[in-house]
Amino acid sequence: MGKFNRVLNPGLAILIPILDKIQYVQSLKETAVEVPSQSAITADNVTLEMDGVLYIKVIDPYKASYGVEDAEYAISQLAQTTMRSEIGQLTLDHCLRERQSLNNNITAVLNEAAKDWGIECLRYEIRDIHPPANVLEAMHRQVSAERSKRAEILDSEGHRQSAINIAEGAKESQILASEAEKQEQINNAAGEAEAILLRAKANAEGIRQIAKAIRETPGGRDAVALQVAEKYVDAFGKLAKESNTIVVPAGLNDMGSWMATGLSIYDKLASTTNSKRIEEVAEEAAKK
Structure with a gap:
């Protein structure tokens, strides 16, 4: 008779003709409602064309029937206005980057308003975002510039690493060369x-043997005197080979005096240094 009586649950129901009439039939399944494309202006004054899909479910058939004239139309309009409001608080970059956060905010606002209509908004999905052509072209240029920048940075890093590797190689090469030179030195x-030591030992041994021969061999002193005289005469023979100006002693034509001078040198040395001292000197040289 035009007045609400009860909600019929699924299954068998008995109605009285003329008195009872089914006025509304509500589906309790989840329903997808398409939100038409609309314009929205971002916080940085970029106009976007956006559309989406809203997923709703009737949880209270009475409120869905008598709380609002057309629940789907009402929730669709509310979704559009809420989306414009949320987009107006974000910049273009945030809209593109935080789409999931935007969807969650719109869903929360819709559930707050639709609880009096007996409808629950399960989720809202932004389907497409269409920036203006000039903005889209600028975005493409920005992406291209960013990729070129990264490529140049990577290329410069490669050159830098190459220069570092070359410098490190040169450094290691110089270090190894210096180490090799040090070891060679x-x-x-x-x-x-070792050679000086061996020569010193050989000279010492030679001096020791000479001293021993002079001391123990008969006629050794005379042989040494003769050798000293020969060396003395040979030295005078080489005076004019080194320079054109020479100083010669008096009595150069007296060969006997030469020989006597050489022998006197030996006799003087022999008188001041005996053969035992010569052997001691040879032993000290051998130790050194």
Whole structure:
């Protein structure tokens, strides 16, 4: 008779003719409602064309029937206005980057308003975002510039690393070369020291043998005197080979006096230094 009586649950129901009439039939299944494309202006004054899909479910058939004239139309309009409001608080970059957060905010606002209509908004999905052509072209240029920038940075990093590797290689090469030169000098010094030591030992041994021969061999002193005289005469023979100006002693034509001078030198040395001292000197040289 035009007055609400009860909600019929699924299954068998008994109605009285003329008195009872089914006025509204509500589906309790989840329903997808398409939100038409609309314009929205972002916080940085960019106009976007956006559309979406709203997923709703009737949870109270009475409120869905008598709380609002057309629940789907009402929730669709509310979704559009809410989306414009949320878009107006974000910049273009945030709209593109935080789409999921935008969907969650719109869903929360719709549930707050639709609870009196017996409808629950399960989720809202932004389907397409269409920036203006000039903005889209600028975005493409920005992406291209960003990729070029990254490519140049990577290329410069490659050159930098290459230069560092070359410098490190040169450094290691110089270090190894200096180490090799150092080791070579050490080896040469050790070899030279060993050679000097061997020569000193040989000279000492020679001096020792000479002293022993002079001391123990009969006629050794006379042989040494003769050798000293020969060396003395040979030295005078080489005076004019080194320079054109020479100083010669008096009595150059007296060969006997030469020989006597050489022998006197030996006799003087022999008188001040005996053969035992010569042997001691040779032993000290051998120790050094």
